[in-house]
Amino acid sequence: MNVLLVDDSRLARTELRHLLQAFPDVTVVGEARHAAEARTRLQELRPDLLLLDIHMPGETGFELLASLEAAPHVIFTTAYDEYALRAFEVNALDYLLKPVQETRLAAALEKARAKLLAPALAETAAVPVSPVPDEPAPTLLTEHDQVFVKDGERCWFVRLSDIRLFEINGSYTRIYFEQHRPLIPRTLQHLEQRLDPKVFFRANRQQIINLKWIESIEPWFSNTLKIRLRGGPEVEVSRQQSVRFRELMSL
The missing domain is CATH 2.40.50.1020 (LytTr DNA-binding domain)
Incomplete structure (x- = not known):
């Protein structure tokens, strides 16, 4: 799973890179400091997943998504909890509050894997016994979530x-x-x-x-x-x- 990190904070991007090292199937293919740079990186790298901040210089993460004709799956990473409703309205997979906890990141990445694997499983299923569910299997939540x-x-x-x-x-x-x-x-x-x-x-x-x-x-x-x-x-x-x-x- 190829991931693009979009955050104006170098420290936040470094912390995410460190946390993502615990997941062997995840590769950070690039970083972007703001929306304009993110658009360029998206065209060049075609990532599977965006780890996207909301507050950035110039355009917000929401404005970046609204400007894209097609976007990869998105997990928001932010220090603000008041945008949760809007995040899910734009079909974000998850909404992680900074500082990001590894358990929450793991659960969010599991949602991304399920979304990415679903089309392949549907194509390779010879005789489906039952319809493919719209939602992935529930992920176990901890008390800290x-x-x-x-x-x-x-x-x-x-x-x-x-x-x-x-x-x-x-x-x-x-x-x-x-x-x-x-x-x-x-x-x-x-x-x-x-x-x-x-x-x-x-x-x-x-x-x-x-x-x-x-x-x-x-x-x-x-x-x-x-x-x-x-x-x-x-x-x-x-x-x-x-x-x-x-x-x-x-x-």
């Missing part, structure tokens, strides 16, 4: 470690963090596939809790458990999951 949450006109960019509870609400899932309770169009099954099981625990059919937000645990009816989370609420753990919880948390 930040996720984009939109509920109506309100948007947040929230760290998973700050989310204490996921709870089914009709066909949506309610997220509990700080004083906020937004709804997202995701099932608990989908979230369970993406969340780190060492941190997030399926307490029952309706709720997933963040283990690091547990304030107290007490025995409950029929050998079950009741857990109070810091900041609320109380969660009743099902009988089967109470057994799993005791096994998980015991020496």
Whole structure:
């Protein structure tokens, strides 16, 4: 996978080069300091992926993309979190906040690999058993990752470690963090596939809790458990999951 780095900060480009050395299948084919230089490099190098800053002298990263007839896949790298919604509106694969963490970079690169491999897999499939999915397989997120949450006109960019509870609400899932309770169009099954099981625990059919937000645990009816989370609420753990919880948390 050939990558072009576009950032006006030499230090930021150097740091990205260093992080990318951990991925043998990734080659940094060039760098650009601003949009005009990036356009030239894009024509010369034809990279598979852009690691693109937003704030640069002259034109922004968004303006660069808008000026291109065809663009490679894009992962934004920026020190500002307020552009997350716009980034996903222009179909960016991911949105990484500086300083970029290697775990987040690895997850973003996995999305790029999936996108790049999908056309080749579709062409070589002799007799497809089922339609090729539009989205790659979910990537496991760590508690340090930040996720984009939109509920109506309100948007947040929230760290998973700050989310204490996921709870089914009709066909949506309610997220509990700080004083906020937004709804997202995701099932608990989908979230369970993406969340780190060492941190997030399926307490029952309706709720997933963040283990690091547990304030107290007490025995409950029929050998079950009741857990109070810091900041609320109380969660009743099902009988089967109470057994799993005791096994998980015991020496």
